[in-house]
Amino acid sequence: MARPLALIILILFGLAVLRPVWAEPGNEQPVAQGRSHVAQERSEREVAALKFARKHHRELAVLLDQLKQMDENGYDSAINELARTAERIAKLEARQPERYQAEIEIWKLDSRIRLLVARSAADPMAAQAEVEQLLNKRNAVRLELLKLDRDRLAERLKKLEESIGNYEDKGDQIAQQEAERLLRSVRTRRPSPQNRLKQSSAPAKTEPVSTKQDRSKG
Numbered sequence: 001m002a003r004p005l006a007l008i009i010l011i012l013f014g015l016a017v018l019r020p021v022w023a024e025p026g027n028e029q030p031v032a033q034g035r036s037h038v039a040q041e042r043s044e045r046e047v048a049a050l051k052f053a054r055k056h057h058r059e060l061a062v063l064l065d066q067l068k069q070m071d072e073n074g075y076d077s078a079i080n081e082l083a084r085t086a087e088r089i090a091k092l093e094a095r096q097p098e099r100y101q102a103e104i105e106i107w108k109l110d111s112r113i114r115l116l117v118a119r120s121a122a123d124p125m126a127a128q129a130e131v132e133q134l135l136n137k138r139n140a141v142r143l144e145l146l147k148l149d150r151d152r153l154a155e156r157l158k159k160l161e162e163s164i165g166n167y168e169d170k171g172d173q174i175a176q177q178e179a180e181r182l183l184r185s186v187r188t189r190r191p192s193p194q195n196r197l198k199q200s201s202a203p204a205k206t207e208p209v210s211t212k213q214d215r216s217k218g
Contacts, residue, residue, distance in 0.1 A: 042076075045083040052086035056104060057111045102145050109138035 053061040064082075068075045085107060092100040113134045120127035167174065 046079050048086055049079045049082040053082060056108050060111055060115065063115075098148065099145065102141050102148075105141050106138055106145075109134055109141070113138070 050061060050064065053064060064075065064078060067078065089100065089103045089107065092103060113131060116127050116131055116134070117124075120131075
């Protein structure tokens with residue numbers, strides 16, 4: 001039973017040729033110094049990946065728990081890839097909340113689709129209708145994302161056109177205003193003629209007589 005279950009997970013994530021990040025070339029560390037760091041990183045990624053799976057696809061989380069007992073290498077690969085996905089999507093939450101929700105939904109549908117396909121290996125045609133239904137749902141979300149990207153690009157293009165128009169119509173005025181601003185900033189930093197005159201006419205500090213005598217004795 002271990003082999004089919006591991007195969008399901010590997011197909012689900014496309015992990016047949018992946019290895020955990022702590023086993024990738026270039027990530028080797030001296031054993032004495034790096035062992036605790038690697039273990040901590042591995043534990044943190046595992047916690048984050050399982051939390052993500054339990055929140056968004058409980059069935060996947062159950063399979064991962066089973067896989068951990070049956071195929072440690074496959075489990076590490078699945079956790080690594082799932083952690084990468086969770087990190088990528090999490091970065092969108094603060095910057096693009098509307099895209100964040102869509103990416104979560106796409107991942108959930110993709111995960112269900114892959115799991116369904118992996119489990120239908122014995123009779124693929126039996127799952128076709130359900131797979132098509134899930135694909136239609138996922139593609140609808142992708143369409144919304146494409147529209148969102150189009151609107152963002154349109155807004156960006158509008159601002160670029162406005163900037164181009166300003167430079168074409170008011171280039172001389174913009175240059176004049178910028179020159180005035182730069183020269184004004186220089187004038188505010190330079191001392192006025194009156195201040196320079198006061199500084200040059202100020203009496204020089206004289207050294208006390210006792211200090212001069214002591215120095216001559218030394």
